[in-house]
Amino acid sequence: MATASQAQGVCLNHIARESTDIKRLAKFYQEILGFDEIDSPKFGEFEVIWLRLPPYFSLHLIQRNPQAKLPEGPYSASSPVADPKDLPRGHHICFSVSNFDSFVQFLKGKGIETFEKTQPDGKTKQIFFFDPDGNGLEVSSQQAPRP
Numbered sequence: 001m002a003t004a005s006q007a008q009g010v011c012l013n014h015i016a017r018e019s020t021d022i023k024r025l026a027k028f029y030q031e032i033l034g035f036d037e038i039d040s041p042k043f044g045e046f047e048v049i050w051l052r053l054p055p056y057f058s059l060h061l062i063q064r065n066p067q068a069k070l071p072e073g074p075y076s077a078s079s080p081v082a083d084p085k086d087l088p089r090g091h092h093i094c095f096s097v098s099n100f101d102s103f104v105q106f107l108k109g110k111g112i113e114t115f116e117k118t119q120p121d122g123k124t125k126q127i128f129f130f131d132p133d134g135n136g137l138e139v140s141s142q143q144a145p146r147p
Helices: 022-033 084-089 100-109
Strands: 014-019 036-038 048-053 057-063 093-096 115-118 125-130 136-140
Touching: 014 022, 022 036, 022 048, 022 057, 084 115, 084 125, 084 136, 100 125, 100 136
Parallel strands: 014 057, 093 136
Antiparallel strands: 036 048, 048 057, 115 125, 125 136
């Protein structure tokens, strides 16, 4: 149930990930999930690569600020998260695909460590894995909502 808010017409615009190697990260998201590279601004002091998953979702990859105090990602923590079985209850981004079973085989063919499970309804399959910077990802067999 929606409640009254000052914000109207709210929708997700983009998710940003910082990385010390944005080209490697862009290649991963393009090869694994089919993102397209789109025009991105030239900030001068740091590089960015903007990706889009048609029709609307954008992922902004931003060159890490070496002076930043933020942790770089799960792999930079004092004890890295490396087991995808912990992702269902951890921070992750989820995408849906219509070819779930062949997508799982594609990930395995790439040598990506994964964890698979099925939701309690018995209908929705899930696979969890990490991108090269240690960010958690889920891909679900559930169909994405229509705009």
